Each structure stands twice: as structure tokens, then as C-alpha cells.
Amino acid sequence: MHNTRYTLIFTLILTIVSATILSLLFFGTKDRADLAAKIFEKRAILSSVNTLLDKDVSKMTDQEVLDVFNNQVQEEAVDTKGNQIEQSQILAAGYKGGLPEDIDMAKERKKPEDQRMYPVYVFDNKGEKVYILSIRGNGLWDEIWGNVAVKNDFNTIVGASFDHKGETPGLGAEIKDNPAFSAKFRGKELYNDQGNYISVQVVKGGVKDPPHQIDAISGATITSNGVSEMMFRGIKEYEAYFNKQKG
Amino acid sequence: MAEATVKEAVIEKEPFFGKKEKKLLTDPLNDNNPITVQVLGICSALAVTSLVYPSIVMAIAVTLVVAFSNLFTSMLRTYIPKQVRMIVQLVIIATLVTVVELILKAFNYAIWKQLSVFIGLIITNCIVMGRLEAFAMANKPWRSFLDGIGNGLGYGGILVIIAIIRELFGKGTLFAGSPAAMNIIGPSNEITKYWINTASDHGVGAWFGSWYLNNNLMVLSSASIFIIGIIIWIHRSVNKKLVDIS
Numbered sequence: 001m002h003n004t005r006y007t008l009i010f011t012l013i014l015t016i017v018s019a020t021i022l023s024l025l026f027f028g029t030k031d032r033a034d035l036a037a038k039i040f041e042k043r044a045i046l047s048s049v050n051t052l053l054d055k056d057v058s059k060m061t062d063q064e065v066l067d068v069f070n071n072q073v074q075e076e077a078v079d080t081k082g083n084q085i086e087q088s089q090i091l092a093a094g095y096k097g098g099l100p101e102d103i104d105m106a107k108e109r110k111k112p113e114d115q116r117m118y119p120v121y122v123f124d125n126k127g128e129k130v131y132i133l134s135i136r137g138n139g140l141w142d143e144i145w146g147n148v149a150v151k152n153d154f155n156t157i158v159g160a161s162f163d164h165k166g167e168t169p170g171l172g173a174e175i176k177d178n179p180a181f182s183a184k185f186r187g188k189e190l191y192n193d194q195g196n197y198i199s200v201q202v203v204k205g206g207v208k209d210p211p212h213q214i215d216a217i218s219g220a221t222i223t224s225n226g227v228s229e230m231m232f233r234g235i236k237e238y239e240a241y242f243n244k245q246k247g
Numbered sequence: 248m249a250e251a252t253v254k255e256a257v258i259e260k261e262p263f264f265g266k267k268e269k270k271l272l273t274d275p276l277n278d279n280n281p282i283t284v285q286v287l288g289i290c291s292a293l294a295v296t297s298l299v300y301p302s303i304v305m306a307i308a309v310t311l312v313v314a315f316s317n318l319f320t321s322m323l324r325t326y327i328p329k330q331v332r333m334i335v336q337l338v339i340i341a342t343l344v345t346v347v348e349l350i351l352k353a354f355n356y357a358i359w360k361q362l363s364v365f366i367g368l369i370i371t372n373c374i375v376m377g378r379l380e381a382f383a384m385a386n387k388p389w390r391s392f393l394d395g396i397g398n399g400l401g402y403g404g405i406l407v408i409i410a411i412i413r414e415l416f417g418k419g420t421l422f423a424g425s426p427a428a429m430n431i432i433g434p435s436n437e438i439t440k441y442w443i444n445t446a447s448d449h450g451v452g453a454w455f456g457s458w459y460l461n462n463n464l465m466v467l468s469s470a471s472i473f474i475i476g477i478i479i480w481i482h483r484s485v486n487k488k489l490v491d492i493s
Contacts, residue, residue, distance in 0.1 A: 002328040018342040029353035036356035
């Protein structure tokens with residue numbers, strides 16, 4: 001039987017050793033992990049314009065993703081009035097790095113509307129600009145988010161990609177896992193013939209208004225409603241920016 | 248008599264990889280399987296098995312964690328104060344799990360995103376704690392290490408079997424999202440992200456399209472409890488040794 005003193009010293013040494021190992025490993029892998037996280041995000045952004053790329057995003061190597069992003073994508077940050085936001089303002093909002101891609105949509109959602117900032121990724125499709133917008137909303141269990149690519153008429157959707165934090169695999173998680181779901185958004189329109197903003201709705205039981213509606217995922221009503229809500233509210237926040245760009 | 252003494256002498260020498268060592272590896276695969284016989288680690292078998300690829304990653308992660316925590320605990324077993332042995336074991340397990348998580352995050356971010364919750368749960372996986380208490384505290388490091396590998400593989404094997412059944416019948420795919428599926432299958436087409444996809448209208452999927460519907464129950468975690476039950480049933484009717492144990 002060991003005495004108390006031995007027990008204390010033993011546990012102390014064990015704790016210090018394991019803490020040292022972990023902190024060394026953490027700082028050793030931090031750069032790589034951060035880079036991996038960025039590439040993951042960029043893949044998600046690029047997959048919304050997958051049809052315009054020479055190579056499928058899921059087949060690109062990490063380096064290819066970075067190359068496409070660096071060569072063909074211009075990042076901008078805008079506020080809800082459509083004004084450009086400078087790097088200093090992004091830094092002031094507490095995002096290290098100061099790039100539009102560093103903006104955390106989850107934090108922006110909680111701010112009052114006039115203080116929010118949003119990233120816009122302008123994708124250069126052989127001279128023609130495609131605007132990729134970031135949107136975020138709620139699914140059934142947790143947050144869902146996505147990237148929607150819009151043509152330079154600010155009406156036609158070129159493509160979309162979605163992701164989620166904890167939707168049910170096989171049901172709500174299909175928004176990300178099933179490429180057929182995001183493919184349905186291609187060619188849909190944000191404005192109706194009268195020029196009113198109605199975005200794209202995810203509906204159950206048959207599409208009645210093809211340019212503005214797509215079929216819901218069966219068994220995932222709340223996630224589908226979440227996508228509808230996010231598509232409406234999220235893109236509306238960019239409306240001022242659209243109008244400024246149109247001039 | 249003479250034979251017996253000879254045999255004992257051989258055992259005393261303790262070959263590096265003898266019969267006993269081999270048994271440590273093969274026992275958990277069949278006679279002493281962590282899931283179907285010891286009934287440990289059921290929670291993670293329910294949670295991660297909706298797809299094959301994450302299950303394989305999980306199996307490898309658990310195998311590494313059990314093997315190395317067995318090894319370290321066994322190395323320290325004479326020094327660990329009995330009063331705090333459980334906490335010491337937990338520190339060792341938690342350290343190793345965090346190491347696995349950090350490495351995964353840096354080298355396979357997509358899988359880390361998918362598994363991050365469950366990786367944390369390896370710490371509470373009963374198999375790890377169970378093997379430390381039952382084996383590593385009383386055996387030498389090398390043997391404990393082998394016992395860990397054996398149990399990890401025994402657990403992983405069942406995990407992969409469940410995952411194959413669930414993914415095939417639930418989603419109609421196999422190896423969805425795995426790099427193997429993405430690279431081997433070839434031409435860039437979103438639908439060929441899978442080896443088999445009964446929901447697609449390309450390739451093998453086209454043949455399924457007209458008459459087959461995926462079973463949504465298989466997607467839910469509750470399906471794996473049925474599958475585990477059936478696996479235990481089959482296991483016991485094949486291996487008669489198990490019938491009287493419980």
C-alpha cells in the first residue's frame with residue numbers, strides 16, 4: 001500500500017507529463033489543422049460552383065483547391081446596406097486574419113442587423129462573374145449553413161452547397177450527403193416575373209412553382225423548412241449589395 | 248511427467264510471439280469478443296455505424312487507444328497507487344484519445360468533423376477501461392499490448408459488419424465518402440462518390456432504381472441494436488462454447 005505522499009507525487013508527475021505531451025502536440029499540429037479547416041471551407045465554397053469548374057471539387061487535391069481559390073476567387077466583405085467592408089473593420093470585429101473568409105457567420109447572426117458583415121466570394125468564370133453568398137440558419141438539431149452561387153444577373157442560381165452540424169444521418173443530413181439535393185437548386189431564380197424577391201422554397205408534396213420551389217427530403221420536414229427559411233432570409237441580407245452592384 | 252516439465256520450461260522462456268500471445272490476439276475475435284460476448288462498447292456501436300468508412304476509422308482509433316493505454320498502464324502497473332488507479336487509467340486513456348483526435352484533425356479533417364463527438368467518447372468506451380482493469384493491471388506490457396490489439400480488432404470487426412449492413416440497406420451505398428471510393432471509381436461525376444449507390448441512375452444503381460427502396464430504419468441508430476442482437480444470435484449458434492457462459 002502506497003502512502004498519501006507517494007500517491008500525490010505520482011499523480012502530479014503523471015498529470016504534468018501528459019499535459020506537456022498534449023500541449024506540444026497541439027502546437028505542433030495547429031498550423032496544419034488550421035490549414036485543413038480552411039481548405040475544408042474552401043472546398044465547400046467551391047462546390048457551389050462545381051459545374052463551372054474543370055474538375056470535380058471532391059476529386060481535387062488540397063493544393064488544387066487553394067490554386068483555384070487564389071486564381072479565380074476574389075473575396076469581399078459587405079454589410080447589410082451593401083457597402084464594402086475594409087480589412088481593418090474585420091479585424092476590429094475580432095476576426096484574426098482580417099480576410100472575409102475569416103468571418104464567422106454563427107457570430108454574425110447574433111449581432112444586430114446593422115452591425116452584421118457577410119463574405120461574398122466573387123468567382124471568375126472565364127470573364128463572367130459569379131457571386132457566392134454565405135447563408136446560415138437552423139435545422140432540426142443544430143445549425144445548418146450553405147453557399148449559394150448566383151449569376152451576375154443576381155437572379156439565377158448557378159449552384160449551392162450545404163452543410164450541417166448535427167442533422168440526422170440519412171434524413172436531414174442528406175442536404176450535405178446527397179449531391180442530388182443541392183443539384184436541384186441549379187437554375188432556380190430568386191425573383192419572380194414581377195421583380196419581387198421570393199427566393200427558393202423547399203416544399204413537400206409536389207413542386208407547383210418550378211423556378212422557385214424544389215422537392216423536400218422525405219422524413220426531414222424541419223431541416224427542409226430550415227433550408228427554406230435560410231434561403232429566404234440569408235439571401236435577402238445581400239439584397240442591398242445586389243442593388244449596388246447592378247448600379 | 249517428463250513431458251510436462253519440458254513444456255513448463257518452454258513457457259518460462261516466454262517466446263516473443265508464442266501460442267499464448269497468439270491466443271491473446273485471436274480470442275477477442277471470437278470466443279471473447281468485446282461486443283458480442285463481453286457486451287461492452289455498445290453505445291459507440293450504435294452511434295458511428297451508419298456508414299462503413301467512419302466505422303473503419305473509429306475501429307482503428309479504438310484499437311490504437313486500447314493497445315497503447317494497455318501498454319502504458321501495464322508498464323506503470325507496479326507504480327500506480329491502488330487508491331487512485333481508476334483515475335490514473337482515465338488520465339492515460341484521455342491523453343491517448345486527445346492525441347488521436349489532434350492527429351486526425353491535422354491529417355484528415357473531413358473525417359475528424361464526422362467523428363469528433365464520438366472520438367471524445369472513446370474515453371468512456373467501456374472496452375478500454377474494462378481491458379485496463381481486467382488485463383493490463385495484472386499482465387506484462389507486451390502481452391497487454393497484444394490484448395489491446397486483439398480487443399480493438401474484435402470490436403472493429405463487429406463495427407464494420409454492422410456498418411456494411413446499415414449502409415447498404417439504409418443508404419444503398421458502400422464506402423460513401425471514403426478516399427478509396429473517390430479515387431478508384433474514377434470519372435468525375437458527383438454520383439460516383441460511392442462504390443454502390445442504389446439511388447443513382449448510373450451504373451449499378453440503374454439496375455436497382457426501378458424496384459428497390461432504401462430502408463430508412465437502417466439509417467437510425469436503433470437499427471444497430473437489432474443487428475447486434477442478430478449477430479449475437481448467429482455467433483452463439485455457431486460457437487457452442489459460448490452458450491453456457493452467460
